[in-house]
Amino acid sequence: MSGSDPVAVTEAVAAVIAAVEAEEGKLAPKKRAVLEAALCCFAEQGFAATSTRSIAERAGVAEATIFRHFASKEDLLLRIVRPLGMRLMAPAVAEAEAVFAQADGDPEEMIRGIFRARLAFADRYAPLVRILLQELPVNPALQGLLQEGVIARLARFAEDRLTREAEQGHIRPIAAGRFLRIVASVLIGYWVSRSMVAPGDWDDEAEIAVMASVLARGLQP
Amino acid sequence: MSGSDPVAVTEAVAAVIAAVEAEEGKLAPKKRAVLEAALCCFAEQGFAATSTRSIAERAGVAEATIFRHFASKEDLLLRIVRPLGMRLMAPAVAEAEAVFAQADGDPEEMIRGIFRARLAFADRYAPLVRILLQELPVNPALQGLLQEGVIARLARFAEDRLTREAEQGHIRPIAAGRFLRIVASVLIGYWVSRSMVAPGDWDDEAEIAVMASVLARGLQP
DNA sequence: TTTGCGAGTGAGTGATTACTCACATTTCTG
């Protein structure tokens, strides 16, 4: 309802545009406008509650123009969301893997690193994240994408680091799936609180410090 | 997509029926049927994607019957969701408060108690919880209800217990809001994983033990 | 200059939307 931070919108739009252009070359200007408008509408009202008419109006385009470039409203959604999994999540996962690889011996700093990076990521692409959170409960395709494309891959990598740390006695032995779920839950819970439930003044660094401290100590052997 | 556990549906339906009957006496049978059908439809497809026609068909009722008993589709949603805040959350909050009050000196057992109770609650009223999770991002009224009616009240109560425990050196000093957010995040993350993202075989007691252990140790001074 | 083509659109399409209304039927009440 409150609308989205224009900076974040621009970032998210730019990312989606870049991803689509990588597939099919330079986009027609009005196709760009449709993507941008749809992204905002879906993020604000949800997919089902958004009409193609309102997208067209926001884009300054005839309704027919939407269907020249996209097969259906559903196709438009997928075009917007798919890059999130493919092009955005992949570097994000790699980045998280880098955090796992570094920072030997200090799990708390590792968690802080993950939190800072993922929080910046979520803020950068806030409208996309919002769409993802809304559609996830009703869209099995998205559930599968998230489950296999992100969680499973990340867990496989984290497993190595975590067993190594556990053998050295730095942390308690814990399954990677559980570790990731707990850390991700705390992170997502914070993001949702801060930017959806109770927007206002939040001291990210202080909150991250508390969350990382609690989690790191919780993981001690 | 998988549909809801019929037992859970019955529980949730019974709770909503009971709440509405408490307000306006015995319900007309078809009004009951409408409430039940709407509850299932909203939980499965989301509010916006559910048509009044599909509700009527599922309820075995004429579409007009819906509007004899409910002013609008939106009103129907609120009638279903409001009891969750008022009648269901209130005992839940009281129950959580009881957990806070008991179990002095063992935060881990306290957290396990909270987890067991809230998990059972969420399973009992799974369709309602599903609706709540789906509508929360787009419905500011629900956001306010949750924020002020549940979180604020619970935080006020938890504050006492937490400062008391902190003074005795059992746990580190932590703001109640942060404590609740972290615990709730882990709990919700688990519930969503278990019953929405990756349904399958989960050993609740084992998972609860891990989560409670991590959180309790994380809260040590 | 002609021809072909992708971009863009106004004016529709039938289907579906939430919702209404006149009227039948059942239930309650005096």
Place this chain on the structure above:
DNA sequence: CAGAAATGTGAGTAATCACTCACTCGCAAA
């Protein structure tokens, strides 16, 4: 038992839905 009130519905309503189609336009190759 009479009559009022509550419950239920078939047949609508206008509006909106996602989507189509015949068409124009600007532009570039032949």
